[in-house]
Each structure stands twice: as C-alpha cells, then as structure tokens.
Amino acid sequence: MPSVAVVGASGCVGEAMLELLRESALGEEPPRLFGSARSAGRAVPWKEGFELEIEELNESADLSDIDVALFAASGDVARKWAPWFIDEGVAVVDNSSAFRLEPGVPLVIPEINGELVSSAPAIIANPNCSTILLLLAIAPLRALGPYRVIADTYQAVSGAGRGGLEALERERARGDFQEGNPFPFPIEGNLFPLIGEVGEDGMTSEERKMLDESRKILDWPDLRVHTTCVRVPVERCHSLAVTLVYPKEISRADAAALLQSAKGTTYISDPSRPPLPGPLSRTHSVHVGRLRRTGERVLQLWVVGDQILKGAALNAMQIAELWRSK
Ligand SMILES: NC(=O)c1ccc[n+]([C@@H]2O[C@H](COP(=O)([O-])OP(=O)(O)OC[C@H]3O[C@@H](n4cnc5c(N)ncnc54)[C@H](OP(=O)(O)O)[C@@H]3O)[C@@H](O)[C@H]2O)c1
Numbered sequence: 203m204p205s206v207a208v209v210g211a212s213g214c215v216g217e218a219m220l221e222l223l224r225e226s227a228l229g230e231e232p233p234r235l236f237g238s239a240r241s242a243g244r245a246v247p248w249k250e251g252f253e254l255e256i257e258e259l260n261e262s263a264d265l266s267d268i269d270v271a272l273f274a275a276s277g278d279v280a281r282k283w284a285p286w287f288i289d290e291g292v293a294v295v296d297n298s299s300a301f302r303l304e305p306g307v308p309l310v311i312p313e314i315n316g317e318l319v320s321s322a323p324a325i326i327a328n329p330n331c332s333t334i335l336l337l338l339a340i341a342p343l344r345a346l347g348p349y350r351v352i353a354d355t356y357q358a359v360s361g362a363g364r365g366g367l368e369a370l371e372r373e374r375a376r377g378d379f380q381e382g383n384p385f386p387f388p389i390e391g392n393l394f395p396l397i398g399e400v401g402e403d404g405m406t407s408e409e410r411k412m413l414d415e416s417r418k419i420l421d422w423p424d425l426r427v428h429t430t431c432v433r434v435p436v437e438r439c440h441s442l443a444v445t446l447v448y449p450k451e452i453s454r455a456d457a458a459a460l461l462q463s464a465k466g467t468t469y470i471s472d473p474s475r476p477p478l479p480g481p482l483s484r485t486h487s488v489h490v491g492r493l494r495r496t497g498e499r500v501l502q503l504w505v506v507g508d509q510i511l512k513g514a515a516l517n518a519m520q521i522a523e524l525w526r527s528k
Contacts, residue, residue: 206522207268207292209283210275211235211246211256214363215297218515219272224249228522234268259283265290270522273297274515284325293323293525295518299407302327302415309418312520313466314341319521321528326521329419330411331361331513332431332440337419338488338512339505340444342464346452349501350426352445353412357397358436358479359389361509370435389435397431406431439479440513442505445496454495461490461503466512469493477506488512 206228210216216235223229232248235256242258257263259279270293273280277300284294284301301307308318309327311334319326329337332355340351359366365384372378373390381387387394398407405413408431417425461469470477470491477489488507496502507513 205231205267205269207234207236207271209236209259209271209273212237212241213274214360214510215274215514218510219274222515222519226519228526265292268292270525272518272522288323288325291323294325295328295521296325297328297514297518299411301325309415310521311337311419311517312524313338315419316524319524328514328518329415331509333412333415334513334517335440335488335505335507336442337416338466339490339503340446342460343446343457345460346456347448347450349446349448352428354443355431356434356441357431358438358440358509360438361440367437389433393432393434395430395432397433436479438483438508438510439506440509441479444503444505446501448499451498452501457501458493476504479506482506483508486511486516
C-alpha cells in the first residue's frame, strides 16, 4: 500500500485530509505529516488512540517511504518544495494555485476529467474551490448546448484558512477587526466583493481563477465566465448563484433530468428547500437547487458545497485514489 504525506497538516484543508485518510485505503499506513517550524513537534490524533507528530518540512526530510504527497499549504510552499518531491519520485496533488495553469499539469475534478490522472510521479493540481463547485453543477448542462456563465459567489471565511475562521471568531467575540489578518474589511455583520488581489482589468484573482481554470478543466478556451466573488460571514460552505445563457431555447425538464443523473452532485427539485451552507457543512456532495428557466434561453440555479471537502481535501483525496488505481 502506498504511503502518503500531508504537507500543511495543521491547516483547515490538511486537517480535513487527515479525517478522510482515516477512512480511506490510502490511510492503511499512517501518513507522514509536514508543516512549518510553527507546528513541528505537535501531536495529532490518528486512529485507535495513536498520535502522529508533525515534522518540519526542510531539506533533511527523508522522503524515501512516501509515494504520494497531498500539499495543503500556500503557493509559495508548493513552488519551493513540490519539485523536490517529484525529483524524489513522489507524486504531488497540490491544493494551491501555483501550478494550476501550467501547460502539462493536469487540473482535475475526477467526475469531469479524471482520465488526465496518470501513475507518473508528477504534479496534479487541485482546482480553485469555487471553480470545483461551479463546474460540478454546470458541466452536465453543457449537453443542452454551449452557454455563457454568470456566477456570483458567497464564500465562507474558512476559504481563507484558519486565519479566516479566527478573524470571524475574534470580531464576533470582541469586535476586534485587524486589517489584513487576513481580510481587508470587517466580516462580522458585513460582506465584501473582494477576494484576492485586484488585477489591472479590475477582476480579483479569485474571479480570474474561476474564468481561467474553468476554461482549462472543460477544455473550452473561449468559454465566458462572468463572476463576482463575495466573502460572507459564514463559517463553512461556499454558495453560488449561477445563470447560464444559451444561444437557443432550452427546456427546464431536460436540465432537471441532466442534474438528476449527474455525478458528485445532489439535485434538490423542491424550490422551497434551497440548499443552505449551515446544514451542508461537512457533507461530500455538492447540492444544486432552485432550478429556474427565467427566459427561453436562460437557466438559473443555486449551488452549495463544502469548499474544504469537495472544494479541496476530498477532491484531492479522490485524485490520489485515482492515481493509486493506475
Ligand atoms: N480553505 C479552503 O477552503 C481552501 C479551499 C481550496 C484550496 N485551498 C488552498 O489549500 C491550501 C491550504 O489552505 P488552508 O485553508 O488549509 O490554509 P491554512 O489553514 O492557513 O493552513 C496552511 C497550512 O500551511 C502550512 N505551512 C505554512 N508554511 C509552511 C511551510 N513553510 N512548510 C510546510 N507547511 C507550511 C501551515 O503549517 P503551520 O501551522 O506549521 O504553519 C498550515 O498547516 C492553500 O493553498 C489554499 O489556497 C483552501
């Protein structure tokens, strides 16, 4: 059985990976855990009362017993260390944006393009969390014809990692807003349409990722994706209001049938029961509801998914399991 490493085991995504590994065949052997000097030496619960210790990731680490590494740290960490893992014969599934758009690096949502995963010790990139949730919902609806996408996101604070959760807790408890740690504006009782850096064209990096990554994953270079990404004071689960505009008339019943049989999603046909982030936290399936035809050529839907699970840790685990099956 291959042995697994988690880089960034103390973070939101790394912790979710460990929970999934406990239940996966990939966790038959205890994983190696890596972090920075901040968490090195910390004990983390594993199975049956056993604990694992986080090791500092540095040049003296011996990678010889590792086959696949799940990276759940920043882009800078991935850029610095992932190439070394590859040189040592370790496959890397990376959650950061560092390699996603590099030619030759597969950017994978298993339900959509899992065939791109091979057994080679190479980098496989996990897409942006909002992009994964969006594409799982809309990829099946491409069967009705090509579309233009308008998607507004309502993104949970944990999308910014532990620091995001801590900022919401701090503001709730003491009204203590700390600019830039990690948010640019207060989040308690507030929201803001600014996730990531603003580019010269006025788009944020999060909005740019949704456009560029959707095009790569769907292999659709001129796909139009118009997004506004908004941070909201919700702990976990991103929500998306999605509009699809088609060039010709479409049927709501055909769309519902496609959503009904889609992989990785749960279609809620009752419009009075929209999927909600609170109750769906820690669930695996992406939920799609409120399907409407609001014009002869227009479909609208509401999508909710746990961005730490299917938007990151779960998608990465599914990639690693595919890699193992090759
Ligand atoms: N949170 C989400 O919803 C989400 C969704 C999709 C993708 N992602 C991506 O997943 C990655 C992890 O996100 P997160 O939310 O889990 O962040 P996080 O909670 O802030 O955790 C970051 C992790 O990186 C580790 N780290 C920092 N410097 C390191 C170093 N030099 N060497 C090794 N490890 C180091 C930290 O370990 P220490 O505690 O030791 O510093 C920590 O475990 C990011 O690239 C993020 O963009 C996150």
